[in-house]
Amino acid sequence: MALFFSAAQAATETVHEAAEELRAGVHATEEAAGGLPQVNFDAFPSQVFWLLVALVVMYLMFNRVVLPRIGGIIEERHDAVEDDLDRAADYKRRAEEAEAAWQKALSDARAEAQAIADATKAEIQKEIDAAIEKADAEIAAKTAESETRIAEIRAEASAAVQEVAREVAVALAEAVAPGAADPSALTAAVSKRVEG
């Protein structure tokens, strides 16, 4: 509490003092220390002069040195980034091209493989067909030969049967009525009968 009081008192005194100083300043501007130092017009020429000197020095330093440097480096960086982006786009385009080429090669290879497979298949088919044809021909030849043989055998057998029949007929006729029958007529009759 005491602290607060003394602080408040101090503040009040300070304010009073400042007010007093202000009042004094209004009456005695010619006194450098009195009043608001900002309205001490005696200081103005020096203040303005040195301000202008400082401004000119700063302006020259910035305009001649600092700003071109910073502007240049920012421009350079901008260009570098732009350049990198361009290059990246170029790389990307090239990668895409490479991928397209690879895809094309792949599909070409597939097509070629398909063609080779088809050709091989056709060739094999042709061979198979030829083999089958040959086999068929062989079989046909064998069959024809067999049929000829069978016909021969049949003819032989038939001739043998006729021979036996004729001999049996002649023998029968001899046995039943010896000398009555003409063997050649008998034979002709038997042949006629067997063949008919």
Next chain:
Amino acid sequence: MAGGAEHGASSGGINAHPMDQFIVKPLFGDESLGLFTVTNQTLWLAVGVLFAFLLLALPTRNATLVPGRMQSVAESLYMFVRKMVADILGEDGAKFFPYIFTVFMFILIANVAGLIPASFTPTAHIAVTGVLALIVFISVTVIGFMRHGLHFISLFWVSSAPTVALRCVLFLIELISYFVRPLSHSVRLAGNMMAGHAVLKVFAAFVPALGILGVVPIAAMTGIFALELLVACVQAYIFTILTCVYLKDALHLH
């Protein structure tokens, strides 16, 4: 200064002269203040130029594509002002950029350097901010008349007002506000700087008077100091952006 000492003795331990820090005094000898007198303001203007050199010229000497720390700071400041100029003035702003950048850096450095204890703040002086504002005012007026001739007067003629009588009234108001601009432009900056520094000084005066409890005003000062740092930057920004806005009037009318 002598008067201040008397006051201090009579007010029981409280030794607050919040305005003493703004006194312009010769650095060498006790000569009266002439045009070329080297004063404490001269010293702190020189310090400001030195800071500008250390902050902007030195780190960009060997500027690299990938910036270092200080180069980044310099580039950020550059881009900040350039963007402001481009946003407000557009294409025409390019030729004013060096001066606007100078104004911004000058005020920013002066404001922030002024927060160094026992330093001097040139921008707390109406003589300094007044010159800065007058340069803008005169430039705007000259450029306005050069670009648009007498047509520049139409800046004050509000053609969107419904009646001619109202336009005449508004013409007067606009004209007055145009001439008041340099005053508000300069007093805003000087007033902010002066008030902040004076408040800090008043609080500082409480510290020895309160003994061990002086930590309380010290804590308060720490907070106010942070606020003042913000004000220092914001006021530099405001002065610069208003410079751009006023220039825009001269370049593009409405």
